[in-house]
Amino acid sequence: MALAPLTGAQRLRDLLKDPNHLVVLPGVFDGITARLAVAAGFDAIYMTGAGTSLSRLGWADLGIASLPDMESNASMIASLHPSTPLIADADTGYGGPVMVSRTVAQYARAGVAALHIEDQVQEKRCGHLLGKIIVDRETYYSRLRAAVAVRDQLQSKMLIIARTDAKQANGFDEALKRLQDAVAIGVDAVFLEAVETKEEARQVCQIMKATNTPVLLNLVPGGATPTWTVDEARELGFRIMIFPGLCVAPIMRSVAAELDHLRNTGEVSPGSANAGVKEAFNLCGLQECLEIDQKAGGKAYRTVGE
Incomplete structure (x- = not known):
């Protein structure tokens, strides 16, 4: 059982x-x-x-x-x-x-x-x-x-x-x-x-x-x-x-720094440019979603992971 x-x-x-x-x-x-x-x-x-x-x-x-x-x-x-x-x-x-x-x-x-x-x-x-x-x-x-x-x-x-x-x-x-x-x-x-x-x-x-x-x-x-x-x-x-409060202060500091960099330079910082959206998606379940769709026979997301 x-x-x-x-x-x-x-x-x-x-x-x-x-x-x-x-x-x-x-x-x-x-x-x-x-x-x-x-x-x-x-x-x-x-x-x-x-x-x-x-x-x-x-x-x-x-x-x-x-x-x-x-x-x-x-x-x-x-x-x-x-x-x-x-x-x-x-x-x-x-x-x-x-x-x-x-x-x-x-x-x-x-x-x-x-x-x-x-x-x-x-x-x-x-x-x-x-x-x-x-x-x-x-x-x-x-x-x-x-x-x-x-x-x-x-x-x-x-x-x-x-x-x-x-x-x-x-x-x-x-x-x-x-x-x-x-x-x-x-x-x-x-x-x-x-x-x-x-x-x-x-x-x-x-x-x-x-x-x-x-x-x-x-x-x-x-x-x-x-x-x-x-x-x-x-x-x-x-x-x-x-x-x-472990996550609050680091996020406030890092986001404030990125906003200041964009406002002052007109471009994103090198560190921000290297951290793409796909990294965030993978953290938040992208691969699990693709697996579910594949097992169910779905085709909508076949090329998402490429």
Whole structure:
């Protein structure tokens, strides 16, 4: 009997079975960055909410992106390589328990391997900006209960990650309490945003290790968290490590440079001229499309690869 293809969610669960393995995920925000990350050989990828807001809407990450914006982007990225786990930002869940249920259901049906729900107010902001406003515990817990309940009702393998931003305004102890309660509710992993010291990191990882709950580290260069290496994060006890902004700055710099070169010289740069459209097409599935067409007896694309 043929085995069913391995889903991203099941693959992520398998990766997390090894207590010594750290799953490293580069942040992606569109089809090209997702394809590049998979081609680079990463075990899993992360859809950044900030990158989604920047690329799809052209606006900063201030809670402007809606559920349709985020879910449609996550669905597209997850569909490109379904066996590669995609962890996706789900912000606050976009409303009360009913909206959180809709968010989780849509992400699960889209093939997302894991999502995280946070405890900021709806008018949220990037986790490494100042001035965050946090909801009370019960509001936060109701979001998590709704997320876990609908995931279980769907019999989905998708992981629910509880994120707290409470440390900035309410202190480390309050943030830790919220994560411990989240584990009791039934989440699969926890995410302490803006952890600032190795002592805090070790403490939360050690406490969560007792319940076999993976802890996620969010590494944003220039943010509140020190720029720890992958090896340092592993030594501290983290099991998941995301780099949300990894692709944003290089693309901004390189595209800005190309635009300046064209405006100032009237021609494309030598490097740009050598990187043809066919290279991009091959990255984004050209050969797979040709193979599908050929096997089906189609003739429309016979000369495309020549």
